Amino acid sequence: MSEIKEIIISSDKIHTDQYLVNMGPQHPSTHGVLRLLVRLEGEIVHHIQPHVGYIHSGIEKMCEAISYPQVIHLTDRMDYLSAHMNNEAVALCVENALQVEVPERVKYIRTIMDELSRLASHQLWWCVMGMDLGALTTFFYGLRDREHILDIFEETCGARMTLNYSLPGGVMFDIHPNFQKRVKEFIKEFKKKLPEYDQLLTGNVIFQERTKEIGYLSLEDAIAWGVTGPAGRGSGFSCDVRKHHPYSAYPLVQFEEKLDTRGDTFTRYRLRIEEMHESMHIIEQLIDNIPEGDYAVKMKGVVKLPEGEFYQRVESARGEFGVYIVSDGKKNPYRVKFRSPGFSNLFALNKMASGHKIADLVAIMSTLDLVIPDIDR
Amino acid sequence: MTNEELQAYLTGEFSKAEVKLGKQYVEILVQAADLHETSVRLKNEPELSFDYLFCLSGVDYPETMQIVYHLESVKHRHVVVLKVNTADRTDPKVDTVSDVWRTAKYHEREVYDLLGVKFNNHKDLRRLFLDDSWGFPLRKDYKDEVRIVER
Numbered sequence: 210m211s212e213i214k215e216i217i218i219s220s221d222k223i224h225t226d227q228y229l230v231n232m233g234p235q236h237p238s239t240h241g242v243l244r245l246l247v248r249l250e251g252e253i254v255h256h257i258q259p260h261v262g263y264i265h266s267g268i269e270k271m272c273e274a275i276s277y278p279q280v281i282h283l284t285d286r287m288d289y290l291s292a293h294m295n296n297e298a299v300a301l302c303v304e305n306a307l308q309v310e311v312p313e314r315v316k317y318i319r320t321i322m323d324e325l326s327r328l329a330s331h332q333l334w335w336c337v338m339g340m341d342l343g344a345l346t347t348f349f350y351g352l353r354d355r356e357h358i359l360d361i362f363e364e365t366c367g368a369r370m371t372l373n374y375s376l377p378g379g380v381m382f383d384i385h386p387n388f389q390k391r392v393k394e395f396i397k398e399f400k401k402k403l404p405e406y407d408q409l410l411t412g413n414v415i416f417q418e419r420t421k422e423i424g425y426l427s428l429e430d431a432i433a434w435g436v437t438g439p440a441g442r443g444s445g446f447s448c449d450v451r452k453h454h455p456y457s458a459y460p461l462v463q464f465e466e467k468l469d470t471r472g473d474t475f476t477r478y479r480l481r482i483e484e485m486h487e488s489m490h491i492i493e494q495l496i497d498n499i500p501e502g503d504y505a506v507k508m509k510g511v512v513k514l515p516e517g518e519f520y521q522r523v524e525s526a527r528g529e530f531g532v533y534i535v536s537d538g539k540k541n542p543y544r545v546k547f548r549s550p551g552f553s554n555l556f557a558l559n560k561m562a563s564g565h566k567i568a569d570l571v572a573i574m575s576t577l578d579l580v581i582p583d584i585d586r
Numbered sequence: 587m588t589n590e591e592l593q594a595y596l597t598g599e600f601s602k603a604e605v606k607l608g609k610q611y612v613e614i615l616v617q618a619a620d621l622h623e624t625s626v627r628l629k630n631e632p633e634l635s636f637d638y639l640f641c642l643s644g645v646d647y648p649e650t651m652q653i654v655y656h657l658e659s660v661k662h663r664h665v666v667v668l669k670v671n672t673a674d675r676t677d678p679k680v681d682t683v684s685d686v687w688r689t690a691k692y693h694e695r696e697v698y699d700l701l702g703v704k705f706n707n708h709k710d711l712r713r714l715f716l717d718d719s720w721g722f723p724l725r726k727d728y729k730d731e732v733r734i735v736e737r
Contacts, residue, residue, distance in 0.1 A: 432638050448660075453663060533643050556689065
């Protein structure tokens with residue numbers, strides 16, 4: 210109750226024509242259990258207060274009781290659409306701490322898996338983006354193509370979403386003999402399919418009317434609120450970890466960091482589509498050149514990190530994902546903190562959506578591409 | 587600036603702080619009283635311009651609660667780790683930096699929620715994930731009698 214009173218008082222005068230609406234926790238466009246307390250006047254949004262924690266699972270606390278290889282298995286329960294990037298972040302952090310150099314083959318496999326995950330995540334985002342705006346067809350198109358990637362994942366490591374594929378020292382299994390062939394087939398196929406996405410949704414007049422010049426986020430605000438990923442880059446914030454702090458095989462490939470300064474919903478949408486082209490471009494450069502060698506280095510049975518603090522940043526599908534490990538030299542971490550991209554991105558929503566209609570709020574939230582377990586952890 | 591240049595620069599500029607080169611980044615440890623002033627200078631001085639706070643964490647050490655700020659400059663692309671120790675571990679208090687980096691508003695609420703660190707001058711210090719009846723689960727002396735299985 211107190212917070213409702215506070216919101217009413219915090220406005221400079223008492224507005225009798227304004228009212229509060231709870232959007233969520235079970236609203237379909239929040240894609241999970243997220244509650245937005247929205248102050249409305251008619252259908253104009255005046256203020257948004259997000260309420261999180263409905264699926265807070267205490268992953269950081271759990272990590273303190275388990276060993277480092279076990280931490281990996283919790284990370285893909287956070288952002289389940291960027292599971293491989295999260296696995297990789299912890300694996301890289303442990304490897305850097307122990308100064309383990311992984312074989313070149315591992316770097317290539319990890320990077321290809323990263324980009325496949327990014328493609329799968331963006332495909333799902335595109336499906337639900339259309340659906341949030343009332344275009345059901347996009348859902349079938351996106352899921353049709355995503356199935357191919359999930360099949361490749363399944364063949365590689367047995368899992369379709371929670372991969373658990375990267376481990377400290379390498380990857381869990383070597384790639385399947387079919388892997389290269391299937392990935393190349395998929396890329397060839399998807400290159401033909403991606404223009405369909407533009408024909409179906411991007412060029413649609415209704416879609417453009419509902420997204421252009423809606424939900425503006427300035428560069429200054431994007432930095433101040435720590436909005437990363439395609440959402441931040443849509444405002445001109447150059448925040449691609451793959452470019453600025455390269456890891457795995459990213460230093461070896463050519464790709465462009467897609468930037469735009471228009472900062473509206475349509476720009477964020479367009480950048481994700483362009484990122485899919487870039488992801489395919491990265492995979493094409495690597496897939497034929499995977500070097501021969503081991504798929505993992507032999508690690509000790511019990512992984513113990515030296516005393517100290519370690520930080521690793523990776524680019525997940527939603528933005529910058531970070532893991533901060535404080536070690537006291539034992540086999541389990543003293544403290545683990547995950548910097549999740551969704552957490553920072555969500556709280557810029559008030560800035561973006563204030564002044565727009567409530568239907569636009571749905572479109573804006575869609576281009577932030579929120580995954581709730583990533584926020585709640 | 588490279589890490590070494592940054593270390594030399596910060597040592598010269600911030601005489602009251604303790605500057606050292608960590609394993610990855612330059613670390614600067616300040617007194618709780620100097621935190622806000624240091625933050626403003628780190629952000630506003632053109633040679634430093636640390637405008638992007640990408641991680642804010644709290645760590646429960648035996649004697650103190652430490653708040654760790656990972657900062658990056660978008661212009662210069664250098665990274666610094668700002669650290670502050672609270673005077674009291676059981677009732678920790680530290681100034682807010684949410685007026686310097688706006689994203690800190692919610693990161694500080696998370697730290698308050700999970701570690702019980704109070705941020706002075708914070709406009710909206712409420713719990714974020716958990717109910718008011720919970721303790722502070724990331725503290726080392728936190729005991730959950732119902733759910734945790736002792737091995």
